[in-house]
Amino acid sequence: MEPLLLGIDVGTSVVKAVIFDRAGRLVAAAHxxxxxxxxxxxxxxxxxxxxxxxxxxxxREAVAKPGVEPSAVLGLGVSGTCCSSWLLDEEGKPVRNAILWNDGRAAGIVREWHDSGLMDELFAVSGNVVFPGYTVAVLRWLKENEPETLQRARHSVFCKDWIRYRLTGEIASEHTDAGSVPYDIREGRFSEDVFTACGVPEALSLLSPPKDPGDVVGHLLPEIAQLVGLPSGLPVIAGMMDVAATTLGTGAIRAGQACSIVGTSFLNCFLLDKPGFEPPGVGVQMRTTGNVWLRAMVNTAGTINLDWFLDHLCPAERADPKLAGAGIYRWAEAQAASVPLGASGLIYHPYLSNAGVVSPFFHPAARAQFFGLSVDHTRAHMLRAVYEGVALSMRDCVTAIPDAVDEWFMAGGGSRSDFWCQMFADCTGKAILVPEGEEFGARGVAMLAGIATGVYADVADAAKSVSRVRRRFEPDPRLTERYARLHDIYKGVHRHLREDWWDRFNMLNEFDKAAAKSA
Structure with a gap:
C-alpha cells in the first residue's frame, strides 16, 4: 500500500486539508x-x-474522498498564519478571540518603538521588523487595554499550535513561528531582554521552548481520530508557519534559492546559510529546517489588491455568470494587456493591508494609492497599474537584498496567471519557475511528516521526490529596463508619502475619539 501524508493549512482566507502520495501528488483535498x-x-x-x-x-471530508485509504496515512503536519495572539487559559481553552497577523490595533505602539530606536534593537537581536500583528506588539496592546485577558492567560501559542493542540492534547511551539514573536534568532530561543524592552516581561512565561519543525510533538488523540476517520496515534509533527511551509513545498530547501508567494500577502523569501542582517531594518526572518534560515521581504497585500479592484470597481463583471470562476481573471488580464507597459503614467502602490508594509521599508500606517490619475485613464489603465504595482513591489524587495539567487520559485494564487508571472520576470529581470501543484503550504508540512515517519530519508530526498517545474518564464531585458525607470518613480512617490501616512493615521484616531465622545 502506497503511503499517504496529510497536510493541514490554516490560512487567513481558506482552511485546507490535503492528502498527498509519496511523489507529492494531490490525492484528495477539502477546504x-x-x-x-x-x-x-x-x-x-x-x-x-x-x-x-x-x-x-x-x-473529515478529505479522508472520506475516493482514493483515500485512511490506514495508509502515516503522519500529518499543520501549517498556519504567523505572529498574532492565540491565548489559552489554565484549562487549555481560548481566553478570547485570536488577534490575527493582519490586525492593526497595535500600530501606535509599534510607531513608538520605531521612533524611540527600540525597533533597531529588536532587529539586531531577531532579524525581524516588528509590525502591529507581531506577538509582542499585540501582547503589549492587551496589557494596556485588556489587562484581564493577560491575567487569565497561561499559554501563548500560534495558529497551527492551537490546531495541533486540539489534535494531540500537547502544547508546543517551533522555530518558524517563534521568529515572529520575535526571538533571538542567533540563539534560537525566546529572549527575556526582548520581552522586557517591549514592556511585557510577564508574558515570556506564556511561551514554551521552540522545537524543530519536523519533530514529532504528539499523536492523534483517539476521540479526534474517530471524529475525522484517521488512525488513532498518528504521529503529528511540530509543523511550520505558512510562509516557510509553502517555500519548502515548492522544493526550495537550500541557500541560494528563493520563493515568491503571491497570495493574500506577497512574500519574497530568500534562503540563507546563516541569519542575515543586511540591509538592516527590513523584512522578517526565521530558522527553518537544518541549518537554513528564511528571510522574507514582505508586502502584506498581494492578490488582495486585484480582488479588491474587481469586487469594488468591476461589480458587473463579477456578477456575470459567463465570467464565473477563473473567467473574471482572464477578463482582467485581457483588459490589462490592452494597455501598454507603464499604464500611461499611472502608478499604484499595493499597500491595502491594515498591517501596512514591512519591506523593503517598514511603515505600519502605509496604505494603497493611485498616482498620476488623469481624465485620459480608463478602468483598463487602473487594472494594468494594479498588476504592475504588485510586480513593482516585488522588484522593490528583490533589489534590497544583496544575496545571490540561482533559482527562483513562485507559488500562491498569483502564480496561476501566466500574464502576471511574465510581468514578474520582466519587472525583476529574474527567471521565474512555477512548480507543479498548488497546495504548497500543506505539501511542505506533509513532507516533514514524511521525513519523520521514514517515507523520505531527509529534506533533500523529500524535495527531489515531490518538486517538478511546470512552467518557466524568462525576462525580456528590454522590458526590464523600462520597468526599472518606472520603479524609480514608484520608489520616489512612496518615499514622499511616509509622513503623510502617519498624518492620516493620527487624523483617523482623532476622528474616532471625537465620534466616541459624541455617541
Whole structure:
C-alpha cells in the first residue's frame, strides 16, 4: 500500500486539508472559508473554536474522498498564519478571540518603538521588523487595554499550535513561528531582554521552548481520530508557519534559492546559510529546517489588491455568470494587456493591508494609492497599474537584498496567471519557475511528516521526490529596463508619502475619539 501524508493549512482566507502520495501528488483535498471578525476598522480576529471546527470538517471530508485509504496515512503536519495572539487559559481553552497577523490595533505602539530606536534593537537581536500583528506588539496592546485577558492567560501559542493542540492534547511551539514573536534568532530561543524592552516581561512565561519543525510533538488523540476517520496515534509533527511551509513545498530547501508567494500577502523569501542582517531594518526572518534560515521581504497585500479592484470597481463583471470562476481573471488580464507597459503614467502602490508594509521599508500606517490619475485613464489603465504595482513591489524587495539567487520559485494564487508571472520576470529581470501543484503550504508540512515517519530519508530526498517545474518564464531585458525607470518613480512617490501616512493615521484616531465622545 502506497503511503499517504496529510497536510493541514490554516490560512487567513481558506482552511485546507490535503492528502498527498509519496511523489507529492494531490490525492484528495477539502477546504472551507473561515469567518473573519472585524470588531473595529483595522482590527482582525478569529473565533478559535470555530476555526477548529473548520479544520475538523475539512480533514473529515478529505479522508472520506475516493482514493483515500485512511490506514495508509502515516503522519500529518499543520501549517498556519504567523505572529498574532492565540491565548489559552489554565484549562487549555481560548481566553478570547485570536488577534490575527493582519490586525492593526497595535500600530501606535509599534510607531513608538520605531521612533524611540527600540525597533533597531529588536532587529539586531531577531532579524525581524516588528509590525502591529507581531506577538509582542499585540501582547503589549492587551496589557494596556485588556489587562484581564493577560491575567487569565497561561499559554501563548500560534495558529497551527492551537490546531495541533486540539489534535494531540500537547502544547508546543517551533522555530518558524517563534521568529515572529520575535526571538533571538542567533540563539534560537525566546529572549527575556526582548520581552522586557517591549514592556511585557510577564508574558515570556506564556511561551514554551521552540522545537524543530519536523519533530514529532504528539499523536492523534483517539476521540479526534474517530471524529475525522484517521488512525488513532498518528504521529503529528511540530509543523511550520505558512510562509516557510509553502517555500519548502515548492522544493526550495537550500541557500541560494528563493520563493515568491503571491497570495493574500506577497512574500519574497530568500534562503540563507546563516541569519542575515543586511540591509538592516527590513523584512522578517526565521530558522527553518537544518541549518537554513528564511528571510522574507514582505508586502502584506498581494492578490488582495486585484480582488479588491474587481469586487469594488468591476461589480458587473463579477456578477456575470459567463465570467464565473477563473473567467473574471482572464477578463482582467485581457483588459490589462490592452494597455501598454507603464499604464500611461499611472502608478499604484499595493499597500491595502491594515498591517501596512514591512519591506523593503517598514511603515505600519502605509496604505494603497493611485498616482498620476488623469481624465485620459480608463478602468483598463487602473487594472494594468494594479498588476504592475504588485510586480513593482516585488522588484522593490528583490533589489534590497544583496544575496545571490540561482533559482527562483513562485507559488500562491498569483502564480496561476501566466500574464502576471511574465510581468514578474520582466519587472525583476529574474527567471521565474512555477512548480507543479498548488497546495504548497500543506505539501511542505506533509513532507516533514514524511521525513519523520521514514517515507523520505531527509529534506533533500523529500524535495527531489515531490518538486517538478511546470512552467518557466524568462525576462525580456528590454522590458526590464523600462520597468526599472518606472520603479524609480514608484520608489520616489512612496518615499514622499511616509509622513503623510502617519498624518492620516493620527487624523483617523482623532476622528474616532471625537465620534466616541459624541455617541
Amino acid at each position: 472551507r472559508i473561515p469567518r473573519l471578525i472585524h470588531p473595529e476598522v483595522g482590527w482582525s480576529e478569529a473565533d478559535m473554536e470555530e476555526l477548529w471546527q473548520d479544520v475538523v470538517t475539512v480533514v
